[in-house]
Amino acid sequence: MGFVNQVKTMAKTTFAIKINEEVVKSFKTFCKEHGIKYSFFVEEAIKRKLEEEELKEDLLDLKTLRKEEKLAIPFEEYLRTRRA
Numbered sequence: 001m002g003f004v005n006q007v008k009t010m011a012k013t014t015f016a017i018k019i020n021e022e023v024v025k026s027f028k029t030f031c032k033e034h035g036i037k038y039s040f041f042v043e044e045a046i047k048r049k050l051e052e053e054e055l056k057e058d059l060l061d062l063k064t065l066r067k068e069e070k071l072a073i074p075f076e077e078y079l080r081t082r083r084a
Contacts, residue, residue, distance in 0.1 A: 012039075 031041055 027041070028038070031038055
């Protein structure tokens with residue numbers, strides 16, 4: 001019995017926004033020159049930006065938690081207080 005190729009398809013939707021005309025012209029020119037589909041380029045750009053913003057949030061959380069780390073108690077001690 002052979003392997004069955006499964007293609008994971010994701011639902012697609014239309015998303016309309018207003019963007020500066022010059023940015024759109026540059027975007028379309030770039031995509032045409034590089035043989036990139038508009039939707040692929042935009043989707044990848046959004047994913048990258050979301051990852052970047054999430055990383056910024058994680059770094060801010062880390063800074064906050066580092067300050068609070070001094071107040072933390074060892075996990076074993078925490079468990080003892082829960083059992084008591």
